[in-house]
Amino acid sequence: MWAYESVFYQIYPLGFCDAPRINDGVYVNRIRKVNDWTKHIQSLGANAIYFSPLFESDSHGYDTRDFRRIDRRLGNNADFADVCKHLHRNGIRVVLDGVFNHVGRGFWAFEDVRAHKWDSPYKDWFHINFDGNSNYNDGFWYDGWEGHYELVKLNLQNPAVVQHIFDCIAGWVREFDIDGLRLDVAYCLPPEFLRQLRAFCDTLKPDFFLVGEMLHGDYNTRVADDQMHSCTNYECYKGLYSSLNSMNLFEITHSLLRQFGPENWTLYKGKHLLCFVDNHDVTRAASILTNPKHLPLLYGMLFGMPGIPCVYYGSEWGAEGKKEDGDNALRPSFDAPVENELTDWIAKLAAAHKQSKALCYGDFKQLVLTNRQCIWERQAEGERVLIAINADSEPYTAHFDARSGQAIDLITGKLHDFGGGSELPPYSVAYWKTER
Secondary structure, three states: OHHHHOOEEEEOHHHHOOOOOOOOOOOOOOOOHHHHOHHHHHHHOOOEEEEOOOEEEOOOOOOEEEEEEEOOOOOOHHHHHHHHHHHHHOOOEEEEEEOOOEEEOOOHHHHHHHHHHHHOOOHHHEOEEOOOOOOOOOOOEEOEEOOEEEEEEEOOOOHHHHHHHHHHHHHHHHHHOOOEEEEOOHHHOOHHHHHHHHHHHOOOOOOOEEEEOOOOOOHHHOEOOOOEOEEEOHHHHHHHHHHHHOOOOHHHHHHHHHHHOOOOOOOOOOOOOEEEOOOOOOOOHHHHOOOHHHHHHHHHHHHHOOOEEEEEOOHHHOOOOOHHHOHHHHOOOOOOOOOOHHHHHHHHHHHHHHHOHHHHHOOOEEEEEOOOEEEEEEEEOOEEEEEEEEOOOOOEEEOOOOOOOEEEEOOOOOEEEOOOOEEEOOOEEEEEEEOO
16 A cells, blocks of 8 residues: 555645635635645655645535535636646645535535425435424524534435445546545544445545544544554554653653554554644644754654654644644645755655655564653564654663664664664664664
């Protein structure tokens, strides 16, 4: 699967393109802006883009009006097709947000129900009770996502709804040649729907990638050979920044051992979860870390741990944004990309990750662990890489059985000698490739 060897870049299109936050009905080809960032995305080492919602919606994209057309605030289908062709020509794959659990109140089929009530042919597309009333005084009650009644839950047990979704996905492959889907609130999607979706998508093109939004609980309920290929690793997202803020690397290391460690009871051995330090829903990494010098280390852990690394636009140069300041603070527009020491560092990490079978597919072991230092081991296909982290302001000498006299640091390309111990400089990360 191509995704297991990729580095993802996430774009929230409506914010990225500085579109009006409420759909004003005006067509503007803003999505072309992505083309202007392609060189930057390539230089960062990303070779796949995950686009947050970009289909016609009421406001933020997750309140879809029509799965068949690009939001007019971003352009039209032909505009986005041109963007996808440009990305594919430059070796960048395209994954779209599939928001299939719910739609907006402006969704064309729900508008028909509002107009015709029980006479609408689409009344069974939703969870409706005509004996009740909604907060909007529609004359009927309906189920909204987690109590948000601007987000109308679809009835995924209705074959007509499923067929409509599948027809739209086939259209996205036909028009945009997309390479996969990120499934919004996948933890809400019925497993039977996911099985139908996987079976259908497997017929569209080879290695069509399905990754879902999962928060807590057992990811195996949705990530399986007949459901999704991957999901978001929220458990380790928290562990990454929390370990650095509390100077307690036991937290993230134990989370990774629980998920991918050598014991038979580990949860997700052999699976490839989507890993991130921030995204469109959470405070940015540069705003949540208490020590700015830990930011490069955070990315060092991200690209060294098991999983598929994903970078959120703007965070690669240390952009800030706090969740308590609202969605606009997390989903801004930037006039142009910025390239600084952090972007150069992430590019080196991305290059190291993509070239290493051990980093893409390797198992996970702990070799050294203190509150402020850790050394992890990853092995696959005859390759062994040690991820060495020193989160302290002082150098640290690690003593352990390296099983090899020398190593090459995949980040710097420099030779490392293990003789007499290994000194880790302050605030440092190394990816030592050794002989097995």
